[in-house]
Amino acid sequence: MFSLPYLFNKAGFATGVFYLILFAPVLITAHFLYSEVVRETPGDHRLLGYAKIYLGLPGWITAALTTGLGLLLVFTIFLALSSSFLRLIFPALTPLQATLIFWAAAVLPLLMRVSKMAILESVAVLAVVIIALGIFVVGILRPAAAIPWFNPAFILLPYGAVLFSMYGRSAVSVVMDYAAENGIDRAGVRRAITLGTLIPVAVYILFVIGVVLLSNRVSVDAVSGLAYLPGYITVVVGYLGILSLWESSVALSRESTGIFAYDVGFDGTLAKLVVAFIPLSLYLLGLSNFAILVGIVGGIFLTLEGTMVVLMWQKASNRRPWWSYAIIFLFLAGALYEVLKII
Numbered sequence: 078m079f080s081l082p083y084l085f086n087k088a089g090f091a092t093g094v095f096y097l098i099l100f101a102p103v104l105i106t107a108h109f110l111y112s113e114v115v116r117e118t119p120g121d122h123r124l125l126g127y128a129k130i131y132l133g134l135p136g137w138i139t140a141a142l143t144t145g146l147g148l149l150l151v152f153t154i155f156l157a158l159s160s161s162f163l164r165l166i167f168p169a170l171t172p173l174q175a176t177l178i179f180w181a182a183a184v185l186p187l188l189m190r191v192s193k194m195a196i197l198e199s200v201a202v203l204a205v206v207i208i209a210l211g212i213f214v215v216g217i218l219r220p221a222a223a224i225p226w227f228n229p230a231f232i233l234l235p236y237g238a239v240l241f242s243m244y245g246r247s248a249v250s251v252v253m254d255y256a257a258e259n260g261i262d263r264a265g266v267r268r269a270i271t272l273g274t275l276i277p278v279a280v281y282i283l284f285v286i287g288v289v290l291l292s293n294r295v296s297v298d299a300v301s302g303l304a305y306l307p308g309y310i311t312v313v314v315g316y317l318g319i320l321s322l323w324e325s326s327v328a329l330s331r332e333s334t335g336i337f338a339y340d341v342g343f344d345g346t347l348a349k350l351v352v353a354f355i356p357l358s359l360y361l362l363g364l365s366n367f368a369i370l371v372g373i374v375g376g377i378f379l380t381l382e383g384t385m386v387v388l389m390w391q392k393a394s395n396r397r398p399w400w401s402y403a404i405i406f407l408f409l410a411g412a413l414y415e416v417l418k419i420i
Contacts, residue, residue: 085235086295096235114389116263124144124382124385125141143377145341149356149359150378152329154374160175160176184330184353205280212284214287216286222291246383380408383404
């Protein structure tokens with residue numbers, strides 16, 4: 078989310094919105110296909126387990142590299158961003174202190190039941206929506222810059238980041254757990270997935286408009302470019318960032334724990350320790366370049382994971398409609414672009 082203002086500003090607002098509209102139906106479909114795989118497969122698994130069942134050992138190895146490592150890198154991205162936002166609220170904190178505080182808050186949900194966690198997540202999501210709307214309103218009322226509409230030189234630039242910001246496969250397992258605990262049927266799951274994919278699109282558009290209008294220099298993380306604004310606005314941006322990162326980390330930490338517990342075979346406690354401490358270790362070792370990590374995870378890891386989800390659904394349902402191959406092509410084309418960009 079926080080890379081989008083910079084990328085939309087470079088590529089043009091119309092280009093960024095095009096990617097949001099393009100990916101919305103694709104990801105709603107991919108998320109629902111994964112929920113169908115979960116529903117139709119007996120036993121407790123996560124993506125690595127399903128990949129081994131439907132795609133064999135090569136699928137398991139690929140999933141381990143793209144999903145197991147990918148989720149840990151996503152958590153590392155959250156840690157890299159967290160100190161900037163928390164220090165907007167509490168300027169006296171050092172970057173390390175702020176990161177450790179966020180890390181502790183992010184791993185705490187591992188000890189909570191799904192139902193209680195869902196209540197906290199709902200409150201966090203509502204707060205994020207309200208704050209993003211507030212930034213949009215302030216940007217409209219006191220613009221400091223204009224919105225660039227289209228720049229063909231950077232037309233492919235937002236691909237990986239937009240996919241990263243919208244991709245929610247890791248949350249589907251939590252949705253399915255919650256549905257099982259509360260007797261929610263297939264139609265209810267479909268509604269949750271659809272709303273959970275579309276609401277962020279609207280929030281992102283409002284957030285991008287607000288930040289671009291408010292910033293006389295749009296920064297990569299959407300934060301430093303707002304430093305000149307009155308203190309109350311930067312504090313609000315800080316709360317938006319922390320709540321958004323924390324809400325995303327909740328589903329992520331539970332999904333990662335499930336992968337290491339159900340699919341890799343770790344003891345439950347060991348799985349939680351891996352999820353909690355490997356991202357922190359990577360961050361402390363210096364893996365904290367936000368822009369590069371977002372491009373790699375969104376453009377390569379998540380596109381390969383999305384491809385596997387569609388392939389697993391094809392095997393599980395014994396169906397291969399044309400649109401499933403269209404989704405695979407879209408994912409793989411994006412992955413190829415990101416690889417070429419890195420090279």
